[in-house]
Amino acid sequence: MATKTKVTINDIARIAGVSKRTVSRVINGSPLVGESTRARIEQAIAEHNFQPDKQARGLASKRSYLLGLVYDNPDALYIDQVQRAVLDVCANLGFELVVHPCHWSEDNFIDDCLTFISRSNVDGVLILPPVSESKTLAQALREAEHPYVRIASADLDDPQNIVISNEREAMADIVDHLLKLGHRDVAMITGPQEFFSSRERLEGFTESARNKGLNIPEQWLLEGGNSYESGIECAKQLLSGEQLPSAIFANNDEMAAGILRVANDLNIKIPEQLSVVGFDDNLFASRVIPSLTTMRRPVDKLATLATQKLIRAIQSEASSTGIETVVKPYLIERESSAQCKRTT
């Protein structure tokens, strides 16, 4: 099956009785090749299972056919989903994926990323949230003329450099869901306000609520750290006061899981006494007891679009017009939210 000695462009040229340059033309789909010549070359390529060497190609053409994936996300499930979607696109277009987790809070973070890019020679990078929110990084990449695409939750860049999940709208959907269930005493555990996306969700949520006549009191807006532990902290505060909310929306499923834990310990029944809504549709959102009503971001779609955009940019074909930029999350209703039983 597998040919033993590596077959090169020279072999193909010799076999097809043409020059190396012509074979190169065929490989790269140049139109300047005669019909029969092309056929002969293509056959030789197929017959000998020839695959152009990426290193050599890269050296000569200044292109590595490597894409970088830059992230600093504690959510492994999210990363994995993205990776698979990206690789799907890559596989078809002959690219490989090099991963680079980083620490966006450390101050050498920009340099770290730039070093990664130059060391690994990636042709472009995909940037996941929350790193994708870094204005500084985007700027640095632009200056260094490294192609990049950010996956983010708000309109932070030119369309060719970003794909967005519209979380404002998503927040409105959650508010609607809660109102429809009759909840009037609603609390929210927000994400760290240093993140743009967290602010976006907080504003989106409160604003939508206000527009619909639902006011959320100050003490029911708590800032969590997006971790399970911080979810527990905040839930304890919310559930130990005089006045209990009848529903809590958490900025992510991790924290929502924390609420479940506290409610359990406090013997508060979910969803009978308290509705909980999360965000992400983490793998365990469906496994937790009770299972979690949550917002699902169409992660694979975002990743797919982003990759397509990036590769187009790299190949600088007719710029990435035609590739969507915005996708919308949607609500998954499960056990943790139900009709409000409270009679005010």
Place this chain on the structure above:
Amino acid sequence: MATKTKVTINDIARIAGVSKRTVSRVINGSPLVGESTRARIEQAIAEHNFQPDKQARGLASKRSYLLGLVYDNPDALYIDQVQRAVLDVCANLGFELVVHPCHWSEDNFIDDCLTFISRSNVDGVLILPPVSESKTLAQALREAEHPYVRIASADLDDPQNIVISNEREAMADIVDHLLKLGHRDVAMITGPQEFFSSRERLEGFTESARNKGLNIPEQWLLEGGNSYESGIECAKQLLSGEQLPSAIFANNDEMAAGILRVANDLNIKIPEQLSVVGFDDNLFASRVIPSLTTMRRPVDKLATLATQKLIRAIQSEASSTGIETVVKPYLIERESSAQCKRTT
């Protein structure tokens, strides 16, 4: 800060007033360089922030400084943990990581992996379970002379090609734990018996139990598919019979979570009426209610060791002797297991 035009080995040579060859020697740590010459060159390198081009280096030396990570594991958390550990080692040694999820059940799987390796030009591959159990793949890699290291749960290969988590011993520990708690009616939900590791765990468990005078009846040994859903299936069977076990060990945390769900629906209290033990220490093992007693594999350690072995093999320095091969999982006791209240 960042130099604009790319600085090459020629620039450094010119600046240091030596030949390119000598610079190359310094880059590659050859001892055959004069003290002062080396100093001069090193300074030039540092001053101009020179980094040898990986592509060119690869082309000339037949080495890409790329490592491949091959896996087909539904457990994203595991993958992520491995990736981070691997990258830690890579970063220090100047390698990058290219990821390749695959489908080990499809029959072109071997070819798919070989194609990946030749297309991406990786210098070697790390293989995660369950793919790491494939004898065929290992053989193919050996024949093609591709360096590889497998991460597995049993002694399937030469020490330089594998790192192992000793699961036989781990099983014994679980049996001890259960016996210590007074359980005599113990059931197990095994993994798919097509996997070596599943068989290993099944045998390890039953054998250790038998040795300690605990017999596990046939009908309490159920084969699951390692998924949450299959955990539910099996748990339903186990918990709807006449005779109920007082403890269930599941081959992984996913399935253990399934048991929790079924027990909840059947109003069986955990751990009062039923103890549950999982395997993996998945992220949500600690988040689920009740939290899960489980076996933790020292994933990062395994990954670190594997990467070190692989890179040594690639650089064919004094073969990987001195790098450990076996590490041991350890039990994490949480809420889901407790003293058996049953009076036989």
Place this chain on the structure above:
DNA sequence: TTGTAAGCGTTATCAT
């Protein structure tokens, strides 16, 4: 200890 020159497998320039 250092240098010269010949590749590595492609793409790019410029002819023809």
Place this chain on the structure above:
DNA sequence: ATGATAACGCTTACAA
């Protein structure tokens, strides 16, 4: 439409 020939940035015989 096709082909010499020179890059690309580095390593490696082979000299000196």
